Amino acid sequence: MNQVERSTVVGSQSVPQQHGKSSADRSEIHRKLLTPNKSHMFGDLSGRVITLLCAGLLIVVTLSITYFIASKGIATFAFDGVSLSEFLSSSKWDPEDEPAQFGAFSYILGSFIVTVIAALIAAPLGIGAAIFMTEIAPNFGKKVLKPVVELLVGIPSVVYGYVGLTLLVPLIRDSFNVLGFSLLAGGIVLSIMILPTVTSVATDAIETVSQDLRNASLALGATRWQTIWNVVLHSAMPGCLTAVVLGMARAFGEALAVQMVIGNTTKLPGSLLDPTSTLTSGITLNMGNTIPGTAYNNALWSMGLLLLIMSFLFIVLIRILGRKKMV
Amino acid sequence: MKKFSSVFMACVMSVGLLLTGCGQTAQQPAAQQGQQEQAGTTTPETPAVDSTPVTAVGSTAIQPLAEQAAKLFMEKNPGAQIQVQGGGSGTGLSQVSGGAATVGNSDIFAEEKKGIPAAELVDHKVAVVGMVAAANPQVGVDNLTKDQLVGIFTGKITNWKEVGGADQKITLVNRPKSSGTRATFIKFALGGAEEAEGITEDSSGTVRKIIAETPGAIGYLGTSYINESVKGLKLDGVEATVENITTNTYPVWAYQHMYTKGEPTGTAKAFLEFMASDDVKKIITELGYIPGDEMKVERDAEGKITQK
Numbered sequence: 001m002n003q004v005e006r007s008t009v010v011g012s013q014s015v016p017q018q019h020g021k022s023s024a025d026r027s028e029i030h031r032k033l034l035t036p037n038k039s040h041m042f043g044d045l046s047g048r049v050i051t052l053l054c055a056g057l058l059i060v061v062t063l064s065i066t067y068f069i070a071s072k073g074i075a076t077f078a079f080d081g082v083s084l085s086e087f088l089s090s091s092k093w094d095p096e097d098e099p100a101q102f103g104a105f106s107y108i109l110g111s112f113i114v115t116v117i118a119a120l121i122a123a124p125l126g127i128g129a130a131i132f133m134t135e136i137a138p139n140f141g142k143k144v145l146k147p148v149v150e151l152l153v154g155i156p157s158v159v160y161g162y163v164g165l166t167l168l169v170p171l172i173r174d175s176f177n178v179l180g181f182s183l184l185a186g187g188i189v190l191s192i193m194i195l196p197t198v199t200s201v202a203t204d205a206i207e208t209v210s211q212d213l214r215n216a217s218l219a220l221g222a223t224r225w226q227t228i229w230n231v232v233l234h235s236a237m238p239g240c241l242t243a244v245v246l247g248m249a250r251a252f253g254e255a256l257a258v259q260m261v262i263g264n265t266t267k268l269p270g271s272l273l274d275p276t277s278t279l280t281s282g283i284t285l286n287m288g289n290t291i292p293g294t295a296y297n298n299a300l301w302s303m304g305l306l307l308l309i310m311s312f313l314f315i316v317l318i319r320i321l322g323r324k325k326m327v
Numbered sequence: 328m329k330k331f332s333s334v335f336m337a338c339v340m341s342v343g344l345l346l347t348g349c350g351q352t353a354q355q356p357a358a359q360q361g362q363q364e365q366a367g368t369t370t371p372e373t374p375a376v377d378s379t380p381v382t383a384v385g386s387t388a389i390q391p392l393a394e395q396a397a398k399l400f401m402e403k404n405p406g407a408q409i410q411v412q413g414g415g416s417g418t419g420l421s422q423v424s425g426g427a428a429t430v431g432n433s434d435i436f437a438e439e440k441k442g443i444p445a446a447e448l449v450d451h452k453v454a455v456v457g458m459v460a461a462a463n464p465q466v467g468v469d470n471l472t473k474d475q476l477v478g479i480f481t482g483k484i485t486n487w488k489e490v491g492g493a494d495q496k497i498t499l500v501n502r503p504k505s506s507g508t509r510a511t512f513i514k515f516a517l518g519g520a521e522e523a524e525g526i527t528e529d530s531s532g533t534v535r536k537i538i539a540e541t542p543g544a545i546g547y548l549g550t551s552y553i554n555e556s557v558k559g560l561k562l563d564g565v566e567a568t569v570e571n572i573t574t575n576t577y578p579v580w581a582y583q584h585m586y587t588k589g590e591p592t593g594t595a596k597a598f599l600e601f602m603a604s605d606d607v608k609k610i611i612t613e614l615g616y617i618p619g620d621e622m623k624v625e626r627d628a629e630g631k632i633t634q635k
Contacts, residue, residue, distance in 0.1 A: 093504075094504070095504065095505075096504055096505070097521075165533075165536070169540075170540060173541070179498055179526070179541065180541065181526050181537075260533070263526045263527070264503070264526065264527035264528065265524045265525060265526060265527060266504075266524055266527070267524045275526060277527075285503040285505075285527060285528075285529050286503050286504065286505040287415070288387075288413075288414045288415020288416075288417055288418045288529075289415045289416055289417040289418075289503065289505035289506055289507065290417045290505045291417050291420065291421045291440055291441065291442035291443055292421050292442075293421075293442050294441050294442040296441075296505060297417075297442075
């Protein structure tokens with residue numbers, strides 16, 4: 001160790017003085033490059049260990065959260081004697097009753113419908129904004145539209161919910177002469193929340209479309225819009241779909257904003273203007289009042305497990321879409 | 328090399344600091360226990376206060392009261408640490424029985440929650456809150472009989488004109504199934520009848536906002552939440568006043584409980600005794616609750632009423 005370090009010190013002093021003058025020095029540099037340097041090796045090793053620890057921690061945390069939620073969520077079916085098919089398909093939810101009923105279908109349906117509404121609204125808006133930002137007015141898009149979209153990300157979900165409760169719910173109430181708390185209100189609030197996700201991911205997807213394709217299309221005599229519609233959007237399609245699925249994953253898991261505008265009625269909705277519940281709002285409203293270890297609390301964990309499984313499915317879907325190449 | 332050694336030094340120092348920190352906390356209670364014993368011999372009424380943090384977790388209904396009382400208590404007893412947290416009655420009860428919290432706040436009796444070892448817990452009834460059926464001011468009704476109230480909340484009566492009000496559809500605003508407020512209202516206002524499904528919100532502030540803004544809406548609120556934006560309805564002609572509640576003439580009220588696991592000691596004991604003091608009574612009244620000792624009747628977990 002001492003020898004090597006000393007020679008390193010000597011080498012580093014001598015190199016600048018006689019740089020490139022003699023072949024002896026060159027062989028000295030050559031030797032230095034080829035001899036293992038202990039301190040560098042140590043740095044390498046510690047760097048590797050630290051990053052490995054970070055990665056390992058991430059994996060351990062993910063696995064243990066999954067295990068924890070799964071063990072709690074499965075307890076409903078394993079110990080409390082609730083049948084899985086009743087949980088998934090019945091809409092009778094009365095955990096405090098005798099006998100208790102755990103039909104979570106109205107929660108599940110509510111979650112899916114608001115997610116689909118949000119995607120249906122946010123997909124055209126988000127992809128449209130992405131096209132405008134990349135193809136039509138890149139300068140304005142980068143300078144104004146992008147910061148504005150990013151600003152939307154920063155608004156906390158409780159604020160979205162409060163705005164929805166104060167503006168959207170009365171608006172729906174007055175225009176349709178209904179209660180106002182509804183699937184529609186939940187879907188609209190969520191669509192605004194996922195718009196930034198959809199827009200920014202779609203923008204990235206459209207930006208990666210090769211300029212050659214655009215040039216070729218224009219050279220064939222296609223108009224600008226024909227190029228955008230048939231060539232650019234077509235090749236960016238998997239990326240745009242990924243954007244929408246990512247947005248849906250976020251919408252599916254959002255709790256607070258939806259809870260404030262959906263009404264949280266544990267009943268199957270008759271129309272888009274009816275109130276209903278979502279999995280997340282069911283969990284947040286009852287979590288604090290139930291006792292850990294009771295069937296009621298376990299049923300809430302089962303709903304959490306269902307959310308986790310759904311988000312895994314969304315991730316799988318995104319992976320499949322990411323593998324697809326349209327060109 | 329240098330960087331690594333400095334990181335190492337920092338680690339060693341922080342561990343050292345941690346250790347000394349632990350040493351201090353371990354020493355302090357012992358020292359204070361001595362004090363406490365001394366205090367115990369001279370003035371048995373006021374238990375000594377030490378710096379062991381007391382956490383009071385649970386019901387959001389008691390939270391504002393507990394927070395104000397804790398603030399005042401810490402002003403009067405420098406060095407005492409009381410942390411008040413929300414989380415809901417279920418959280419409070421399970422945390423206090425599990426030992427994670429010193430005090431568990433609940434708006435229902437521990438006996439009423441399944442899965443709680445109620446026998447291990449000691450109940451401290453700090454206040455009483457009345458609950459009122461509250462309606463949108465435009466429904467044109469200010470009194471309901473119990474039968475009408477049950478009819479409305481079970482979904483049999485669907486229009487306000489059926490109870491002598493305006494021709495307006497009734498919209499129910501409920502609490503979640505696990506809520507203590509809901510349990511109390513069902514038990515004492517609806518005689519145990521299960522509510523029909525309606526808009527469900529947990530926070531009293533949101534419930535009030537919805538009732539105030541939705542035509543034909545009815546829900547229930549603690550008396551402290553009634554203001555000019557919603558109308559508190561009389562039940563069988565009886566208004567939810569302090570006199571009517573203390574005599575149980577108006578029967579829809581609930582205790583606000585603070586539970587401890589076993590008899591409280593140290594700061595927790597002092598704090599719970601402080602909750603019954605005149606200083607806190609002032610806060611209780613200001614916040615729209617009723618101090619526990621003003622009640623002329625007593626109610627047990629089964630709902631049985633005895634005259635005091």
